[in-house]
Amino acid sequence: MAIFDQGELKEIDEILASIENGATRDVNLQDRLARISIRAAGELRTLNEMDPFSDEYLTKIRQVHEEIVGQMHTLEPRATRQSNHEGESSGPYPWDARHPKSVAAMLIACGFLIQVADIPRHGRILEVGCGTGSLTWNLARKGYRVDALDPSFAQCDSVVATTRDLPFVPNVIASTLNDWIDKRQKSYKYDAVIFFESFRRIMDHKSCLEKLTRDGHIEDNAKIIIAAESIFPSTSELLPYPWGPRLDGASLRSMRKWGRLELGFTRRYLQDLLARVGMQYKRLETDLALPLSQIVVGSRRIQRPYCEVLLKDDSRRYKATIEEGFNLAAEGFPSFLKWASGLSFREDWGRWTVGSRVELVFNEQLPSNVEILLELHQVFGPNVGKYLTVVIDQKSQVETLRMVEDKKSYSFRFRDVKTKMLTLLIPCPGRPGGFNRSMQHNERCMSGGSVANETATPDLLQREAESADVGALAKG
Numbered sequence: 260m261a262i263f264d265q266g267e268l269k270e271i272d273e274i275l276a277s278i279e280n281g282a283t284r285d286v287n288l289q290d291r292l293a294r295i296s297i298r299a300a301g302e303l304r305t306l307n308e309m310d311p312f313s314d315e316y317l318t319k320i321r322q323v324h325e326e327i328v329g330q331m332h333t334l335e336p337r338a339t340r341q342s343n344h345e346g347e348s349s350g351p352y353p354w355d356a357r358h359p360k361s362v363a364a365m366l367i368a369c370g371f372l373i374q375v376a377d378i379p380r381h382g383r384i385l386e387v388g389c390g391t392g393s394l395t396w397n398l399a400r401k402g403y404r405v406d407a408l409d410p411s412f413a414q415c416d417s418v419v420a421t422t423r424d425l426p427f428v429p430n431v432i433a434s435t436l437n438d439w440i441d442k443r444q445k446s447y448k449y450d451a452v453i454f455f456e457s458f459r460r461i462m463d464h465k466s467c468l469e470k471l472t473r474d475g476h477i478e479d480n481a482k483i484i485i486a487a488e489s490i491f492p493s494t495s496e497l498l499p500y501p502w503g504p505r506l507d508g509a510s511l512r513s514m515r516k517w518g519r520l521e522l523g524f525t526r527r528y529l530q531d532l533l534a535r536v537g538m539q540y541k542r543l544e545t546d547l548a549l550p551l552s553q554i555v556v557g558s559r560r561i562q563r564p565y566c567e568v569l570l571k572d573d574s575r576r577y578k579a580t581i582e583e584g585f586n587l588a589a590e591g592f593p594s595f596l597k598w599a600s601g602l603s604f605r606e607d608w609g610r611w612t613v614g615s616r617v618e619l620v621f622n623e624q625l626p627s628n629v630e631i632l633l634e635l636h637q638v639f640g641p642n643v644g645k646y647l648t649v650v651i652d653q654k655s656q657v658e659t660l661r662m663v664e665d666k667k668s669y670s671f672r673f674r675d676v677k678t679k680m681l682t683l684l685i686p687c688p689g690r691p692g693g694f695n696r697s698m699q700h701n702e703r704c705m706s707g708g709s710v711a712n713e714t715a716t717p718d719l720l721q722r723e724a725e726s727a728d729v730g731a732l733a734k735g
Contacts, residue, residue: 262303263326268515275512292508306500308652308677311528312465312535312620320503321462327504327511328518368551369397372455372486375543375554378403382450385476386429387436388457392418395429398453405429406449408439436461440470448478456487456551459522464502464532468557472536483538483557489523490542490553501528533557534600534618537569570599581621584632597622597679609636617683624679625651631671631681637663645686652678660686 278291303323309316372394378384382403389395389407395418398405407429409415415433422429432439452471454461461467471477489505491498497507502524504514510521530540538557545552568574575591585593587609592599601617602610631649638660646657649671656671 261326262323265326268327271511272515275508275515278508279512289509292512295508303499306503307494310620310679311501312532313679317463320500324504324514324520327514329515330518364548364551365393367545367548368487369394371543371545371548371552372453372484372554373397373401375556376451376453376482376484378451378482383447385449385452387452387454388460389418389431390414390456392421392431394453394455395431396422396425399425399427399429402427406439407431408434408436410435436467437470440474440476443476445475449476449481450478451482451484452477453484453486454488455484458485458488458524460520462520462522465535468532468536472538480558483533485529485555485557486553487551488553488555489550490529490555491523491525493525493527498523498525501525529555531618534616535598537600568602568604570596585619595622596620601683612683612685615685617685619681621679621681625676625681627674627676629673629676631673633669633671635660635663635667635669641687642685647686648684650682650684651680652676655684 274295275292278295279288306316306319309319380402384398384403384405386395386398386405386407389409391414392407395405395407399422404427407415407418409418409431410433412433415431418429418431422431458464468483471483477483489498489510494500498505502522504510505521505523510523513519513521526542529542533540533555536557541556541558543554543556570592576594576596577586577589577591579586579593579595581595583593585596587602588605588607590605596619598620599618601613603613604610629651631651633647642660643662645660647660647669648655648657651673652675654673656673658669658671
Protein backbone atom coordinates (compact mmCIF):
# COMPACT_ATOMS: atom_id res chain seq x y z
CA MET A 260 0.00 0.00 0.00
CA ALA A 261 1.36 3.43 -0.98
CA ILE A 262 2.48 5.71 1.85
CA PHE A 263 2.31 9.00 -0.04
CA ASP A 264 -0.23 10.43 -2.41
CA GLN A 265 1.73 10.79 -5.66
CA GLY A 266 -0.42 13.72 -6.72
CA GLU A 267 0.60 15.48 -3.53
CA LEU A 268 4.27 14.83 -4.27
CA LYS A 269 3.88 16.41 -7.72
CA GLU A 270 2.34 19.47 -6.10
CA ILE A 271 5.37 19.63 -3.81
CA ASP A 272 7.62 19.53 -6.89
CA GLU A 273 5.79 22.53 -8.32
CA ILE A 274 6.17 24.44 -5.06
CA LEU A 275 9.87 23.60 -4.90
CA ALA A 276 10.39 24.71 -8.51
CA SER A 277 8.67 28.04 -7.92
CA ILE A 278 10.74 28.68 -4.79
CA GLU A 279 13.94 27.76 -6.60
CA ASN A 280 13.17 30.00 -9.57
CA GLY A 281 12.45 32.95 -7.29
CA ALA A 282 15.60 32.58 -5.18
CA THR A 283 18.45 34.98 -5.90
CA ARG A 284 21.21 33.04 -4.11
CA ASP A 285 21.67 29.67 -2.47
CA VAL A 286 21.33 31.16 1.03
CA ASN A 287 18.09 32.84 0.02
CA LEU A 288 16.89 29.50 -1.38
CA GLN A 289 17.62 27.70 1.89
CA ASP A 290 15.70 30.35 3.83
CA ARG A 291 12.69 29.91 1.55
CA LEU A 292 12.84 26.12 1.72
CA ALA A 293 12.90 26.22 5.52
CA ARG A 294 9.36 27.60 5.48
CA ILE A 295 7.68 24.58 3.84
CA SER A 296 7.12 20.94 4.71
CA ILE A 297 5.30 17.98 3.24
CA ARG A 298 2.14 16.55 4.73
CA ALA A 299 2.04 12.81 4.14
CA ALA A 300 -1.19 11.28 2.91
CA GLY A 301 -0.04 7.85 4.09
CA GLU A 302 0.00 6.42 7.59
CA LEU A 303 3.48 7.04 8.99
CA ARG A 304 2.52 6.77 12.64
CA THR A 305 2.67 2.97 12.49
CA LEU A 306 6.46 3.29 12.38
CA ASN A 307 6.38 4.43 16.00
CA GLU A 308 4.90 1.07 16.94
CA MET A 309 7.88 -0.82 15.49
CA ASP A 310 11.31 -1.53 16.91
CA PRO A 311 13.50 1.08 15.09
CA PHE A 312 16.33 -1.47 14.98
CA SER A 313 14.27 -4.22 13.38
CA ASP A 314 14.38 -5.46 9.79
CA GLU A 315 10.67 -4.65 9.54
CA TYR A 316 11.32 -0.99 10.36
CA LEU A 317 14.24 -0.81 7.92
CA THR A 318 12.06 -2.21 5.13
CA LYS A 319 9.35 0.36 5.85
CA ILE A 320 11.79 3.28 5.86
CA ARG A 321 13.19 2.11 2.53
CA GLN A 322 9.64 2.21 1.16
CA VAL A 323 9.19 5.77 2.46
CA HIS A 324 12.38 6.89 0.70
CA GLU A 325 11.62 5.03 -2.51
CA GLU A 326 8.23 6.70 -2.81
CA ILE A 327 9.73 10.13 -2.25
CA VAL A 328 12.55 9.73 -4.80
CA GLY A 329 10.55 7.60 -7.23
CA GLN A 330 13.09 4.80 -7.57
CA MET A 331 14.39 1.72 -5.77
CA HIS A 332 16.69 2.39 -2.84
CA THR A 333 20.05 0.72 -2.34
CA LEU A 334 21.55 0.24 1.11
CA GLU A 335 24.92 1.33 -0.27
CA PRO A 336 25.66 5.09 -0.39
CA ARG A 337 26.42 6.26 -3.89
CA ALA A 338 27.16 9.35 -5.92
CA THR A 339 24.11 11.52 -6.58
CA ARG A 340 22.43 11.72 -9.98
CA GLN A 341 24.57 14.72 -10.86
CA SER A 342 27.67 15.98 -9.11
CA ASN A 343 27.05 19.71 -9.59
CA HIS A 344 23.80 21.43 -8.75
CA GLU A 345 22.75 23.77 -11.55
CA GLY A 346 23.73 27.30 -10.69
CA GLU A 347 24.89 26.34 -7.18
CA SER A 348 28.41 25.02 -7.51
CA SER A 349 31.53 26.70 -8.77
CA GLY A 350 33.93 25.12 -6.27
CA PRO A 351 34.06 23.12 -3.03
CA TYR A 352 31.49 24.10 -0.44
CA PRO A 353 31.29 26.53 1.32
CA TRP A 354 33.48 28.70 -0.86
CA ASP A 355 31.19 28.22 -3.87
CA ALA A 356 28.36 29.94 -1.96
CA ARG A 357 30.36 33.20 -1.81
CA HIS A 358 28.33 34.16 1.23
CA PRO A 359 29.93 35.14 4.57
CA LYS A 360 27.31 33.29 6.64
CA SER A 361 27.82 29.96 4.84
CA VAL A 362 31.61 30.15 4.91
CA ALA A 363 31.66 31.14 8.58
CA ALA A 364 29.23 28.36 9.56
CA MET A 365 31.42 25.70 7.97
CA LEU A 366 34.62 27.02 9.55
CA ILE A 367 32.97 27.25 12.98
CA ALA A 368 31.56 23.74 12.62
CA CYS A 369 34.93 22.26 11.66
CA GLY A 370 36.69 24.04 14.51
CA PHE A 371 34.04 23.01 17.02
CA LEU A 372 34.31 19.38 15.89
CA ILE A 373 38.10 19.37 16.28
CA GLN A 374 37.74 20.86 19.77
CA VAL A 375 35.04 18.40 20.85
CA ALA A 376 36.77 15.35 19.35
CA ASP A 377 39.98 16.00 21.31
CA ILE A 378 41.84 13.39 19.27
CA PRO A 379 45.49 12.70 20.23
CA ARG A 380 48.20 14.40 18.20
CA HIS A 381 48.82 12.54 14.93
CA GLY A 382 45.81 10.36 15.69
CA ARG A 383 44.32 8.18 12.98
CA ILE A 384 40.89 9.22 11.72
CA LEU A 385 38.46 7.51 9.38
CA GLU A 386 36.26 10.16 7.75
CA VAL A 387 33.19 8.56 6.19
CA GLY A 388 31.68 10.53 3.32
CA CYS A 389 34.24 13.30 2.87
CA GLY A 390 32.36 15.00 0.02
CA THR A 391 34.41 17.84 -1.45
CA GLY A 392 36.77 17.80 1.51
CA SER A 393 35.91 20.82 3.67
CA LEU A 394 36.48 18.88 6.90
CA THR A 395 39.23 16.68 5.42
CA TRP A 396 41.37 19.73 4.69
CA ASN A 397 41.04 20.99 8.26
CA LEU A 398 41.77 17.59 9.82
CA ALA A 399 44.87 17.04 7.69
CA ARG A 400 46.03 20.59 8.31
CA LYS A 401 45.80 19.87 12.05
CA GLY A 402 48.25 16.99 11.58
CA TYR A 403 45.91 14.02 11.84
CA ARG A 404 46.43 10.95 9.68
CA VAL A 405 43.18 10.77 7.77
CA ASP A 406 41.61 8.04 5.64
CA ALA A 407 38.84 9.89 3.77
CA LEU A 408 36.13 7.83 2.07
CA ASP A 409 33.57 8.86 -0.52
CA PRO A 410 31.79 6.78 -3.19
CA SER A 411 32.13 9.60 -5.75
CA PHE A 412 35.32 9.48 -7.83
CA ALA A 413 34.81 13.11 -8.88
CA GLN A 414 34.61 14.34 -5.30
CA CYS A 415 37.63 12.27 -4.29
CA ASP A 416 39.63 13.84 -7.15
CA SER A 417 38.62 17.26 -5.82
CA VAL A 418 39.81 16.39 -2.29
CA VAL A 419 43.13 15.07 -3.62
CA ALA A 420 43.66 18.33 -5.55
CA THR A 421 42.99 20.57 -2.55
CA THR A 422 45.06 18.60 -0.01
CA ARG A 423 48.08 17.40 -2.01
CA ASP A 424 50.37 20.16 -0.70
CA LEU A 425 49.58 19.71 3.00
CA PRO A 426 52.31 18.41 5.38
CA PHE A 427 50.10 15.41 6.23
CA VAL A 428 48.40 14.36 2.99
CA PRO A 429 45.20 12.41 3.63
CA ASN A 430 44.61 9.01 2.10
CA VAL A 431 41.55 9.64 -0.12
CA ILE A 432 39.68 6.50 -1.15
CA ALA A 433 36.80 6.28 -3.62
CA SER A 434 34.85 3.62 -1.75
CA THR A 435 31.84 2.95 0.41
CA LEU A 436 32.42 2.25 4.08
CA ASN A 437 31.44 -1.42 3.77
CA ASP A 438 33.87 -2.03 0.90
CA TRP A 439 36.73 -0.28 2.67
CA ILE A 440 36.19 -2.07 5.98
CA ASP A 441 36.10 -5.44 4.23
CA LYS A 442 39.32 -4.93 2.29
CA ARG A 443 41.53 -2.77 4.55
CA GLN A 444 44.52 -4.29 6.28
CA LYS A 445 44.17 -4.27 10.06
CA SER A 446 47.72 -3.09 10.63
CA TYR A 447 46.43 -0.14 12.65
CA LYS A 448 43.25 0.97 14.41
CA TYR A 449 41.46 4.29 14.21
CA ASP A 450 41.32 6.74 17.12
CA ALA A 451 38.10 8.21 15.76
CA VAL A 452 35.50 7.61 13.08
CA ILE A 453 33.82 10.79 11.87
CA PHE A 454 30.54 11.08 9.97
CA PHE A 455 30.20 14.74 8.90
CA GLU A 456 26.97 15.30 6.96
CA SER A 457 27.20 11.63 5.96
CA PHE A 458 25.39 9.57 8.61
CA ARG A 459 22.18 10.66 6.89
CA ARG A 460 23.31 8.69 3.81
CA ILE A 461 23.55 5.34 5.64
CA MET A 462 20.45 3.24 6.12
CA ASP A 463 21.57 0.26 8.22
CA HIS A 464 23.22 2.15 11.08
CA LYS A 465 23.39 -0.72 13.55
CA SER A 466 25.26 -3.06 11.20
CA CYS A 467 27.57 -0.22 10.21
CA LEU A 468 28.59 0.62 13.78
CA GLU A 469 28.77 -3.02 14.83
CA LYS A 470 31.29 -3.65 12.06
CA LEU A 471 33.42 -0.72 13.17
CA THR A 472 33.34 -1.46 16.88
CA ARG A 473 33.45 -5.25 17.01
CA ASP A 474 35.80 -6.26 14.21
CA GLY A 475 39.01 -4.67 15.49
CA HIS A 476 38.92 -1.46 13.44
CA ILE A 477 39.02 1.08 16.30
CA GLU A 478 41.01 1.56 19.48
CA ASP A 479 39.49 0.66 22.83
CA ASN A 480 39.12 4.35 23.72
CA ALA A 481 38.13 5.47 20.21
CA LYS A 482 35.25 7.83 19.51
CA ILE A 483 32.52 7.72 16.92
CA ILE A 484 31.48 11.24 15.98
CA ILE A 485 28.20 11.97 14.21
CA ALA A 486 28.25 15.63 13.19
CA ALA A 487 26.29 18.15 11.13
CA GLU A 488 23.10 16.08 11.16
CA SER A 489 19.48 16.97 11.83
CA ILE A 490 18.92 15.58 15.32
CA PHE A 491 15.46 16.18 16.76
CA PRO A 492 14.57 16.25 20.48
CA SER A 493 11.64 13.93 19.68
CA THR A 494 9.35 12.99 16.80
CA SER A 495 7.61 15.85 14.97
CA GLU A 496 5.81 16.65 11.72
CA LEU A 497 9.19 16.93 9.98
CA LEU A 498 10.38 13.61 11.45
CA PRO A 499 7.32 11.54 12.44
CA TYR A 500 9.38 8.47 13.46
CA PRO A 501 12.54 7.63 15.47
CA TRP A 502 14.62 7.95 12.31
CA GLY A 503 13.90 8.23 8.61
CA PRO A 504 13.68 10.66 5.68
CA ARG A 505 13.24 14.26 6.79
CA LEU A 506 10.15 15.96 5.42
CA ASP A 507 11.31 19.59 5.35
CA GLY A 508 11.51 21.52 2.10
CA ALA A 509 15.29 21.41 1.63
CA SER A 510 15.40 17.65 2.26
CA LEU A 511 12.49 16.97 -0.09
CA ARG A 512 14.19 18.99 -2.83
CA SER A 513 17.41 17.02 -2.40
CA MET A 514 15.58 13.68 -2.48
CA ARG A 515 13.19 14.52 -5.32
CA LYS A 516 15.75 16.26 -7.50
CA TRP A 517 18.92 14.28 -6.97
CA GLY A 518 17.74 11.00 -5.43
CA ARG A 519 19.70 11.51 -2.23
CA LEU A 520 19.05 9.90 1.11
CA GLU A 521 18.29 12.65 3.66
CA LEU A 522 17.73 11.07 7.06
CA GLY A 523 16.96 12.68 10.38
CA PHE A 524 17.27 11.16 13.86
CA THR A 525 15.75 11.61 17.29
CA ARG A 526 18.13 11.97 20.20
CA ARG A 527 16.73 8.85 21.84
CA TYR A 528 17.38 6.76 18.76
CA LEU A 529 21.04 7.80 18.54
CA GLN A 530 21.48 7.24 22.26
CA ASP A 531 20.04 3.71 22.00
CA LEU A 532 22.05 3.03 18.85
CA LEU A 533 25.36 3.86 20.51
CA ALA A 534 24.38 1.89 23.61
CA ARG A 535 23.93 -1.19 21.44
CA VAL A 536 27.58 -1.06 20.41
CA GLY A 537 28.85 -0.36 23.92
CA MET A 538 29.19 3.39 23.74
CA GLN A 539 28.11 6.35 25.78
CA TYR A 540 26.07 9.08 24.13
CA LYS A 541 26.98 12.74 24.51
CA ARG A 542 25.45 15.57 22.49
CA LEU A 543 27.14 18.93 22.08
CA GLU A 544 26.36 21.99 20.01
CA THR A 545 27.12 25.65 19.55
CA ASP A 546 24.34 27.85 18.25
CA LEU A 547 26.79 29.85 16.13
CA ALA A 548 26.62 27.36 13.25
CA LEU A 549 23.58 25.13 13.63
CA PRO A 550 22.77 22.58 12.28
CA LEU A 551 26.38 21.98 11.17
CA SER A 552 27.65 22.44 14.72
CA GLN A 553 25.41 19.80 16.35
CA ILE A 554 27.56 16.83 17.31
CA VAL A 555 26.96 13.43 18.92
CA VAL A 556 30.01 11.67 20.36
CA GLY A 557 30.07 7.97 21.16
CA SER A 558 32.81 7.09 23.65
CA ARG A 559 33.44 3.44 24.31
CA ARG A 560 35.59 3.43 27.45
CA ILE A 561 33.55 5.93 29.48
CA GLN A 562 30.25 4.15 29.03
CA ARG A 563 31.25 0.56 29.61
CA PRO A 564 32.86 -0.34 32.95
CA TYR A 565 35.23 -3.27 32.98
CA CYS A 566 32.56 -5.53 34.45
CA GLU A 567 29.79 -5.05 31.87
CA VAL A 568 29.18 -7.94 29.50
CA LEU A 569 27.23 -7.26 26.33
CA LEU A 570 25.31 -10.01 24.61
CA LYS A 571 26.76 -10.31 21.08
CA ASP A 572 26.45 -12.76 18.21
CA ASP A 573 29.41 -14.80 19.46
CA SER A 574 28.41 -14.73 23.15
CA ARG A 575 27.88 -17.97 25.02
CA ARG A 576 24.20 -18.98 25.16
CA TYR A 577 22.23 -21.59 27.01
CA LYS A 578 19.05 -23.18 25.72
CA ALA A 579 15.90 -21.73 27.24
CA THR A 580 12.41 -20.69 26.26
CA ILE A 581 10.84 -17.35 26.98
CA GLU A 582 8.51 -19.16 29.41
CA GLU A 583 11.50 -20.37 31.43
CA GLY A 584 12.94 -16.87 31.61
CA PHE A 585 16.43 -15.47 32.13
CA ASN A 586 18.45 -17.35 34.76
CA LEU A 587 20.96 -14.72 35.86
CA ALA A 588 23.19 -17.23 37.63
CA ALA A 589 23.63 -19.39 34.51
CA GLU A 590 26.68 -19.19 32.27
CA GLY A 591 25.95 -17.07 29.21
CA PHE A 592 22.62 -15.70 28.02
CA PRO A 593 19.34 -17.43 27.14
CA SER A 594 18.88 -18.41 23.50
CA PHE A 595 15.72 -16.31 23.12
CA LEU A 596 17.66 -13.05 23.58
CA LYS A 597 19.27 -11.21 20.67
CA TRP A 598 20.82 -8.33 22.62
CA ALA A 599 21.35 -7.38 26.23
CA SER A 600 23.09 -4.46 27.93
CA GLY A 601 23.39 -3.15 31.46
CA LEU A 602 24.46 -6.49 33.01
CA SER A 603 27.82 -7.48 34.46
CA PHE A 604 29.72 -10.73 34.26
CA ARG A 605 28.18 -13.69 36.07
CA GLU A 606 28.99 -14.60 39.64
CA ASP A 607 27.71 -17.63 41.53
CA TRP A 608 24.82 -15.65 42.97
CA GLY A 609 23.87 -13.73 39.79
CA ARG A 610 24.84 -10.52 37.99
CA TRP A 611 25.21 -6.86 38.81
CA THR A 612 23.34 -4.27 36.81
CA VAL A 613 25.50 -1.56 35.24
CA GLY A 614 24.12 1.96 35.17
CA SER A 615 20.50 3.01 35.37
CA ARG A 616 19.18 0.95 32.42
CA VAL A 617 18.93 -2.73 31.58
CA GLU A 618 17.89 -3.37 27.97
CA LEU A 619 16.83 -6.73 26.57
CA VAL A 620 16.03 -7.35 22.91
CA PHE A 621 14.42 -10.66 21.94
CA ASN A 622 14.79 -12.68 18.77
CA GLU A 623 11.04 -12.63 18.26
CA GLN A 624 8.37 -10.05 18.94
CA LEU A 625 7.00 -10.28 22.46
CA PRO A 626 3.50 -11.73 22.90
CA SER A 627 0.69 -9.23 22.42
CA ASN A 628 -0.30 -9.62 26.08
CA VAL A 629 2.75 -9.96 28.27
CA GLU A 630 3.43 -10.08 32.00
CA ILE A 631 6.84 -9.34 33.48
CA LEU A 632 7.56 -11.08 36.78
CA LEU A 633 10.41 -9.89 39.00
CA GLU A 634 11.40 -11.85 42.09
CA LEU A 635 13.78 -9.74 44.17
CA HIS A 636 16.44 -11.03 46.52
CA GLN A 637 17.32 -7.73 48.18
CA VAL A 638 16.65 -4.01 47.69
CA PHE A 639 19.49 -1.66 48.56
CA GLY A 640 18.45 1.19 50.89
CA PRO A 641 18.21 4.24 48.54
CA ASN A 642 15.90 2.28 46.22
CA VAL A 643 13.34 1.57 48.93
CA GLY A 644 10.30 3.73 48.36
CA LYS A 645 11.43 4.63 44.82
CA TYR A 646 9.81 3.62 41.53
CA LEU A 647 11.09 0.71 39.49
CA THR A 648 10.02 1.27 35.89
CA VAL A 649 9.51 -1.30 33.12
CA VAL A 650 9.18 0.08 29.58
CA ILE A 651 7.76 -1.85 26.62
CA ASP A 652 6.61 -0.30 23.34
CA GLN A 653 7.06 3.24 24.71
CA LYS A 654 4.59 2.33 27.47
CA SER A 655 5.84 2.35 31.03
CA GLN A 656 4.61 0.84 34.28
CA VAL A 657 6.01 1.52 37.72
CA GLU A 658 6.03 -0.19 41.08
CA THR A 659 7.16 1.27 44.38
CA LEU A 660 9.97 -0.84 45.78
CA ARG A 661 9.71 -2.15 49.32
CA MET A 662 12.03 -3.98 51.65
CA VAL A 663 12.10 -7.64 50.65
CA GLU A 664 10.68 -8.57 54.05
CA ASP A 665 7.49 -6.81 52.91
CA LYS A 666 7.45 -7.69 49.22
CA LYS A 667 9.64 -9.82 46.94
CA SER A 668 7.65 -10.31 43.74
CA TYR A 669 6.55 -7.60 41.30
CA SER A 670 4.32 -8.01 38.27
CA PHE A 671 3.99 -5.72 35.23
CA ARG A 672 1.31 -6.38 32.59
CA PHE A 673 1.28 -4.90 29.09
CA ARG A 674 -1.32 -5.17 26.33
CA ASP A 675 -1.15 -4.72 22.54
CA VAL A 676 2.63 -5.18 22.51
CA LYS A 677 4.38 -4.82 19.13
CA THR A 678 8.06 -4.80 19.95
CA LYS A 679 11.06 -6.98 20.72
CA MET A 680 12.55 -4.70 23.38
CA LEU A 681 12.16 -4.49 27.15
CA THR A 682 13.82 -1.82 29.32
CA LEU A 683 14.25 -1.69 33.10
CA LEU A 684 14.98 1.70 34.66
CA ILE A 685 16.91 1.51 37.92
CA PRO A 686 15.72 4.27 40.29
CA CYS A 687 18.80 5.00 42.43
CA PRO A 688 22.15 3.74 41.17
CA GLY A 689 24.32 3.73 44.28
CA ARG A 690 26.20 1.32 46.51
CA PRO A 691 25.23 -2.32 45.92
CA GLY A 692 22.81 -4.56 47.63
CA GLY A 693 21.95 -7.65 45.73
CA PHE A 694 18.70 -8.52 44.24
CA ASN A 695 16.41 -10.30 41.92
CA ARG A 696 16.37 -13.99 42.33
CA SER A 697 15.67 -14.66 38.71
CA MET A 698 13.85 -13.42 35.69
CA GLN A 699 10.90 -15.68 35.05
CA HIS A 700 8.24 -15.85 32.41
CA ASN A 701 4.74 -16.78 33.53
CA GLU A 702 2.38 -17.97 30.82
CA ARG A 703 2.47 -15.23 28.14
CA CYS A 704 5.16 -13.50 30.20
CA MET A 705 8.75 -12.58 29.86
CA SER A 706 10.97 -12.18 32.82
CA GLY A 707 12.31 -8.94 34.16
CA GLY A 708 15.26 -7.77 36.25
CA SER A 709 16.15 -5.91 39.42
CA VAL A 710 17.52 -2.82 40.91
CA ALA A 711 20.40 -1.98 43.16
CA ASN A 712 23.49 -0.21 41.90
CA GLU A 713 27.00 0.76 42.89
CA THR A 714 29.02 3.60 41.48
CA ALA A 715 32.12 2.33 39.69
CA THR A 716 35.28 3.64 41.31
CA PRO A 717 37.48 6.09 39.33
CA ASP A 718 40.46 3.74 39.27
CA LEU A 719 38.38 1.14 37.43
CA LEU A 720 36.61 3.49 35.07
CA GLN A 721 37.39 6.81 33.43
CA ARG A 722 34.58 8.95 34.81
CA GLU A 723 32.75 11.97 33.48
CA ALA A 724 29.42 13.48 34.44
CA GLU A 725 27.54 10.84 32.46
CA SER A 726 29.64 7.79 33.41
CA ALA A 727 27.91 4.53 34.20
CA ASP A 728 27.11 3.06 37.60
CA VAL A 729 27.31 -0.54 38.66
CA GLY A 730 24.62 -2.31 40.64
CA ALA A 731 23.25 -5.64 41.68
CA LEU A 732 20.97 -7.93 39.75
CA ALA A 733 21.27 -11.16 41.64
CA LYS A 734 20.19 -14.77 41.28
CA GLY A 735 19.89 -16.21 44.75
